[in-house]
Amino acid sequence: MMVLRILKQQPLHGYALVQHIKRYSQDLLQVEEGSLYPALQRLLKEGLVRAQWETSSTNRRVRVYRLTTKGEKQLEKKVSAFERMFRGIASVLAPIRVRE
Amino acid sequence: MHAEVSKEIRAHLEEKIEELVAAGVSRREAELAARRQLGNSTRVEENASDIWRWPTLESWIADFRFAARLLRKNPGFSAIAVLTLAVAIGANTSILAVMNATLRPVMPYPHVEQLLSVYNRNLKVAGDYAEFVSQPFWRDMRERNHTLQDVAAYTWSARMNLSGPGGPAVRIRTAHLSSNYFSVLGTGPTLGREFQEQDCLPGHDRVAIISNSLWRDRYGAQTDLGGIKLQLDRQQYSVIGVLPADFRAGMLADRMDLFLPLQTSGAEATRRDLRSVILLARTKPGTPLPAAREDLEAIAKSDAAAFPATDGGWDANVISLRDDLRPQGGVRFMIFLGLAGLILLVACLNVSLLLVARGEGRRHETLVRLSLGATRARLVQLRACESTLIALMSVMLALVLAGWGRNILLAYTPAEFLNGIHDAPLDMRVLAATSGIAILSLLLVSLLPALLGSRGDVGELLVRTGTRISGRLRWELWLVAGQIAIGLTLTAGAGLLLRSLHEIMKVDMGFDPENLAVAQVNLDQAAYPNDASRTAFFNRVLAGLQQRQGFDVSAGSSVPFAAFWVGNMVQLPEHNNGGPTTDWPYCFSSFVYPGFFATLRNPILIGRDFESNEPDPVVLVNQAFVREIFHGQNPIGRLVEFRPNANTAYNGASPGARRVIGVVKDTNEDVVSYNSKASCAAFFSYQQNPVKSMVLAVRSSNPQAALAAVREEVSHTDPGEPLVAVQSSSQQMKTALGPWEFQASFAALSAGLALFLAILGVYGTVSHSVRQRTREIGIRIALGGHPAHIIRAVSTQTLVTIGAGIAVGLIVSFWLARSLTALLFQTKPLDARSMIASVCILALAGVLAAWLPARRATRVNPVIALRQD
Numbered sequence: 001m002m003v004l005r006i007l008k009q010q011p012l013h014g015y016a017l018v019q020h021i022k023r024y025s026q027d028l029l030q031v032e033e034g035s036l037y038p039a040l041q042r043l044l045k046e047g048l049v050r051a052q053w054e055t056s057s058t059n060r061r062v063r064v065y066r067l068t069t070k071g072e073k074q075l076e077k078k079v080s081a082f083e084r085m086f087r088g089i090a091s092v093l094a095p096i097r098v099r100e
Numbered sequence: 101m102h103a104e105v106s107k108e109i110r111a112h113l114e115e116k117i118e119e120l121v122a123a124g125v126s127r128r129e130a131e132l133a134a135r136r137q138l139g140n141s142t143r144v145e146e147n148a149s150d151i152w153r154w155p156t157l158e159s160w161i162a163d164f165r166f167a168a169r170l171l172r173k174n175p176g177f178s179a180i181a182v183l184t185l186a187v188a189i190g191a192n193t194s195i196l197a198v199m200n201a202t203l204r205p206v207m208p209y210p211h212v213e214q215l216l217s218v219y220n221r222n223l224k225v226a227g228d229y230a231e232f233v234s235q236p237f238w239r240d241m242r243e244r245n246h247t248l249q250d251v252a253a254y255t256w257s258a259r260m261n262l263s264g265p266g267g268p269a270v271r272i273r274t275a276h277l278s279s280n281y282f283s284v285l286g287t288g289p290t291l292g293r294e295f296q297e298q299d300c301l302p303g304h305d306r307v308a309i310i311s312n313s314l315w316r317d318r319y320g321a322q323t324d325l326g327g328i329k330l331q332l333d334r335q336q337y338s339v340i341g342v343l344p345a346d347f348r349a350g351m352l353a354d355r356m357d358l359f360l361p362l363q364t365s366g367a368e369a370t371r372r373d374l375r376s377v378i379l380l381a382r383t384k385p386g387t388p389l390p391a392a393r394e395d396l397e398a399i400a401k402s403d404a405a406a407f408p409a410t411d412g413g414w415d416a417n418v419i420s421l422r423d424d425l426r427p428q429g430g431v432r433f434m435i436f437l438g439l440a441g442l443i444l445l446v447a448c449l450n451v452s453l454l455l456v457a458r459g460e461g462r463r464h465e466t467l468v469r470l471s472l473g474a475t476r477a478r479l480v481q482l483r484a485c486e487s488t489l490i491a492l493m494s495v496m497l498a499l500v501l502a503g504w505g506r507n508i509l510l511a512y513t514p515a516e517f518l519n520g521i522h523d524a525p526l527d528m529r530v531l532a533a534t535s536g537i538a539i540l541s542l543l544l545v546s547l548l549p550a551l552l553g554s555r556g557d558v559g560e561l562l563v564r565t566g567t568r569i570s571g572r573l574r575w576e577l578w579l580v581a582g583q584i585a586i587g588l589t590l591t592a593g594a595g596l597l598l599r600s601l602h603e604i605m606k607v608d609m610g611f612d613p614e615n616l617a618v619a620q621v622n623l624d625q626a627a628y629p630n631d632a633s634r635t636a637f638f639n640r641v642l643a644g645l646q647q648r649q650g651f652d653v654s655a656g657s658s659v660p661f662a663a664f665w666v667g668n669m670v671q672l673p674e675h676n677n678g679g680p681t682t683d684w685p686y687c688f689s690s691f692v693y694p695g696f697f698a699t700l701r702n703p704i705l706i707g708r709d710f711e712s713n714e715p716d717p718v719v720l721v722n723q724a725f726v727r728e729i730f731h732g733q734n735p736i737g738r739l740v741e742f743r744p745n746a747n748t749a750y751n752g753a754s755p756g757a758r759r760v761i762g763v764v765k766d767t768n769e770d771v772v773s774y775n776s777k778a779s780c781a782a783f784f785s786y787q788q789n790p791v792k793s794m795v796l797a798v799r800s801s802n803p804q805a806a807l808a809a810v811r812e813e814v815s816h817t818d819p820g821e822p823l824v825a826v827q828s829s830s831q832q833m834k835t836a837l838g839p840w841e842f843q844a845s846f847a848a849l850s851a852g853l854a855l856f857l858a859i860l861g862v863y864g865t866v867s868h869s870v871r872q873r874t875r876e877i878g879i880r881i882a883l884g885g886h887p888a889h890i891i892r893a894v895s896t897q898t899l900v901t902i903g904a905g906i907a908v909g910l911i912v913s914f915w916l917a918r919s920l921t922a923l924l925f926q927t928k929p930l931d932a933r934s935m936i937a938s939v940c941i942l943a944l945a946g947v948l949a950a951w952l953p954a955r956r957a958t959r960v961n962p963v964i965a966l967r968q969d
Contacts, residue, residue: 014108015115034139037109038147060115063108 003039004067004075007049013062014040040065048074106145113138159478160485167486177458178490181451184857185494185541186501188447192440193498193526193534194505198513199433200533201524205425206348210286211382215350215421216389218251218379218396223413230417230424232375235368237411238278240399241379247387247395252281253362253377254351261624261822262358264331266318268815269822271622272357274332275349279361284382285350289341291315292325299340299361308332309341309359332358334626334820350380352425372403372410380421393418431922432517432843438919439590439850444537446586446857448544449579453861455487455545456576457868487546495538502526502534514838576868577901580861584905585912587851587858588942592913593920594844594851595934600925601844604837610767610778611660612701613829616799617806618662620824621814623792631790637817638786638794642693644813645798651806652799654699655786656692659795660769661832666791668752668782669743670729681743687725687780689742689752691789697764699797707736707762710785719758720783723766728780735760742782753784772836775925803828843923855941859949866898867953878962887958895954902946906939913938 006012006020017040018033043049048071056062067075113134120130138144171178209215218241219230238253245251256275263269279295282288289309298304308330315321319328328339337360349356368374383392393416400416459466466479506524621641628634638655645653657666669684694710697703697720710718719740726735739757766778786794796814798806807826814821870877877890917929927934 013111015112033112033137034144034147037105037144041105058115058118060111062111062115063104 003036003043004048004071005079007065007067008072008075011064011066013054013056013064015062016056017065043071047071106141109138109141109145113141160481163482163485164489166482167489170486171489174458177454178493181454181490182493182497184447184450185491185545186497187853188440188444189494189498189534189537189541190501190505192437192444192537193502193530194509195433195437195440196533197502197506197524197526197530198509198518199437200527200530201521202518203427203430203433205422205427207350207422207425208287208346208348209350211385212422213420214249214383214385214387215285216381216383216392217419217421217424218381219417219419220375220400221415221417223415230419231414232378234372234375234410235364235377236370236372237375237400237403238377238379240403241381241396241416244399245381245392245395247383247392249382249384250280250284251379251381252284253278253379254281255362255377256351256356257360259622259824260332260358261334261622261820262330262332263334263820263822264329266320266328266330269820271822271824272314273355274358274360275351275356276360276362278364278377281380284380286382287347288343290344291323292339292341294341295359295361300364302363302365305361305363306335306337307340307361308337309343310339311343311357312345312347314357315339315342331820332360333624350421350425351378372407389418389420435920435923436843436846439593439847442586442590443850443853443857444541445544446583446854448541449583449586450857450861451487451490451545453576453579453583453864455483456579457864459483484546488542491538491542491545495534498534498538499526512842514835514842517839517842576865577897580858580865580898581901581905581908583854583858583861584902584942584946585909587854588906588909588938589913589916590847590851590854591938591941592909592917592935594847595938596917596920596924596927596929596931597844597847599927599931599934600923601840603926604772604840607768607771609660609769609772609833610702610765611829613660613833615801615803616659616700616797616829617803617810617827618659618795618797618829618832619807619810619814619826620662620793620795621821622824623821625792627818627820628792634790634792635787637821638693638790640817641796641810641813644816645796645809648809650800651809652699653796654693654696655794655796656690656696656700656783657786657791657794658688658690659700659797659829660767661773661829661836662795662827666752670780670782671741671743672729673739673741673757676741684743685729685780687721687729687782689782689784691753691784691786691791691794693786696783696797699799700767701799702767703765704762705765706734707760709762712787714785714788717756717758717788718761718785720762720764721760722764722778722781722783724778725780725782726763735763737761740782753782753789758784769833769836771925772833772840803830840925855945858942859945862898862902862946862949863953866895866950867956869898870894870953870957873957874960877957877960878964881958881960882962890958891951891954894957895950898950899947902943902950905946906942909942910935910939 002021002024003017006017006024012020014036018036040049040051043065044051047068049065050068051063051065053061054064056064113131116134116137117127117130120133121127125133135141207215217230218233220233220237222231232255233253235253238251241248242251254275254277256273259271260274261269262272277295279297279300282294288294292309295307295309299307310319310330322328325339325342330337330339343359349359362377363369368376381392381396383389396416396418400411400414403411404414469479503526506526510518510522510524621638623634623637628637642653642655645651666689667686668689669681670687671681671684692710694712697709704720705723707720710720719742721729721735721740726732729735729740730738738760740760741757742753743755744752764783768778770776770778796810798810800806807828811823811826814823873894877885877894880890880893913935914930921929
């Protein structure tokens with residue numbers, strides 16, 4: 001989901017994706033680099049992203065991943081589900097914080 | 101795909117390395133760090149590419165190989181499973197093959213779908229009777245139709261005497277054909293020529309086309325047809341054509357020896373009320389049957405309007421030749437197939453049980469796999485592979501077994517069931533059906549254990565210490581109950597058929613078939629034109645035979661099993677109100693010499709036998725006659741009126757009143773042959789009614805010698821006279837009993853097989869439960885548990901299951917028994933005795949099968965049992 005979220009903002013290649021995830025999560029999330037590529041392939045297969053060889057800003061041949069329409073829809077669905085869950089968790093946790 | 105991913109990953113590493121180098125790390129260290137971060141790059145590549153792979157194929161192959169290894173490792177199990185299924189599938193296949201060959205008409209004609217049979221239908225008679233049609237009707241059809249290419253007419257005649265050079269006189273089957281018959285049929289003589297129009301006219305009609313077998317066997321396949329001298333009923337005929345060996349006549353009685361031209365002149369050609377031919381029509385290409393039917397029915401309707409006296413109330417009955425020639429006997433085969441199907445079901449349940457039991461044995465393995473992350477689907481897949489392998493091997497073995505089974509069936513099935521076929525090829529239809537059966541059984545066998553075997557949660561692995569988890573056996577118990585139910589159904593069915601056989605063998609035949617030889621003689625009209633010549637012939641033959649030592653000889657026009665029955669309409673004078681004789685009761689008529697009943701040992705119950713030269717017209721009747729005509733009153737001395745039977749061409753006794761002088765016991769050959777009661781019969785003195793066809797009956801110590809003597813005496817008296825149906829009565833009775841014996845033994849065999857499989861199932865389930873509960877049993881024994889209690893503990897569930905199976909089986913039996921009605925004799929479908937016997941057999945066998953392994957449980961050594969895990 002995170003990958004989709006990032007790709008929604010801008011198309012990226014694998015390495016850049018890792019960097020972005022680190023940056024967005026303020027280094028809280030360490031992406032297992034080894035599991036990124038299988039994950040990307042799975043997204044490709046499901047048609048949520050598409051890939052294209054391009055030249056990067058550092059003049060390197062890289063494979064850039066873009067979100068497809070299907071991917072965007074999927075992201076919408078997941079985000080809203082996640083938000084609902086998150087709201088739920090937050091409302092449960094809120095009173096505890098008050099007592100602090 | 102793989103290459104792209106690896107290229108991408110290399111690019112990833114390089115970018116990382118450059119970044120690290122830019123941050124001041126040495127290149128070497130940067131490379132190491134980058135690789136560390138990514139992990140095993142090959143592995144990552146593989147994992148990434150795996151996403152794309154068609155996931156199942158390779159795992160299927162792997163599973164198949166694994167399954168094959170498992171089966172090899174456990175040959176006993178595999179052999180039993182494969183053999184059980186193979187026998188069941190093989191049995192079904194062989195029955196299907198024989199059924200397929202038997203019930204399919206053999207019609208080697210071009211465009212057989214264009215061929216129709218046209219009959220008359222008598223609208224005054226209920227039911228779909230096919231009646232012969234008249235020659236004028238044939239001509240109307242031929243001239244006024246719009247849908248046919250042509251219409252031929254044919255009729256089969258009584259048998260004729262064939263004599264002349266080439267062999268002894270024989271009785272042969274003949275048919276008369278219109279000159280266009282072979283062209284309509286699309287096949288004809290391969291040697292010589294077909295009939296032509298003028299062959300059908302008087303003076304030109306002494307021509308014959310003969311069958312290939314007659315030509316080969318009697319005339320040595322001689323190609324000079326002009327040289328064949330052939331006499332039919334003492335008239336000279338010339339042979340003009342010979343049919344090919346595979347010729348089929350395209351009529352119901354299709355095994356004809358000789359064909360003659362149909363007479364198209366004289367009374368039959370012009371009279372509309374003489375219905376003596378059947379029509380064979382060929383439609384124009386592409387004409388559907390309903391269109392042709394409509395066309396011909398319209399012609400029949402206009403005929404009915406034009407000739408109300410003769411054609412009113414008659415309609416055309418048009419059916420496809422395929423339907424016309426479709427052999428009978430489907431019901432019987434369906435029942436046999438049903439029995440075999442039940443066997444297959446039991447076999448499938450058994451193999452399922454085996455697989456489930458073995459699945460339980462591999463429960464530990466399954467749980468380990470589950471805990472290591474195997475999906476349930478994957479486990480089901482593995483089991484399915486195993487079952488598929490078993491099913492595949494079974495089918496291959498089954499095809500071999502089916503070949504044997506078919507041969508055995510062909511050898512033992514009574515000829516009358518087989519409709520004259522000699523071979524039952526395992527052709528595409530049979531193989532297709534077998535594959536269907538195999539797939540069905542595969543599904544049954546594989547799905548159950550696969551679904552059951554893959555259940556289980558990982559936690560079980562941790563707490564598993566050999567204690568039985570309750571409910572584990574539940575599914576197996578269902579399977580066992582199913583087997584018991586089917587076993588009971590089959591046993592009950594077999595019981596009914598065995599009871600029928602027993603009943604039919606108990607039937608009092610009313611005469612003694614042992615050591616009785618019978619031979620039929622048909623005198624032809626040309627050589628024996630009058631009563632005096634016929635009487636002289638039979639008197640001479642009988643006198644000649646009576647001179648021989650140890651022969652008790654007599655003659656009558658019909659002997660049980662060797663009858664040429666004719667009949668009369670019959671009425672008591674006091675009931676004769678002058679109404680039409682067609683409304684009178686009907687009786688069979690037989691013409692006998694004095695001493696006939698004594699020779700047959702067919703007792704005269706009251707009254708006396710004929711004497712030579714009876715002065716007055718007299719008659720003997722059978723018990724059925726007394727019951728039906730005299731309503732059980734004493735008939736001796738009373739008069740009975742006889743009239744000819746208007747419905748047949750054969751004449752019975754001459755019309756007139758006769759006085760009853762005796763009552764003979766009913767003979768029950770019809771009971772055995774057709775499952776019908778003895779018919780009304782009257783016996784006339786031969787001397788008062790000399791007929792052409794008589795059966796010579798000889799009782800002696802050696803029926804074969806007697807038959808030889810009869811043959812000798814007949815040909816000595818007249819070498820042109822053939823004998824037919826030369827047999828001993830006991831042999832004929834055996835033939836008649838054949839179908840009863842066959843169906844009973846077939847059902848008994850099926851039941852035995854099902855019983856055996858069901859018992860195997862019960863035995864296997866209880867032993868399995870004992871094995872599973874070894875530890876518990878050990879504890880019980882260690883604590884002083886009584887053996888009886890232990891037996892009870894391990895077998896109660898199974899016994900309850902057997903009970904349930906029997907209950908279900910009883911219900912199914914009650915329900916299915918009715919479908920056997922057609923095959924039963926004096927046995928009700930709900931025969932209490934067979935049912936009770938079957939229940940006892942099943943219950944006893946089931947209890948025994950449960951008790952044996954249960955007893956083993958009491959011998960469990962507690963020390964060993966407790967140390968087991």
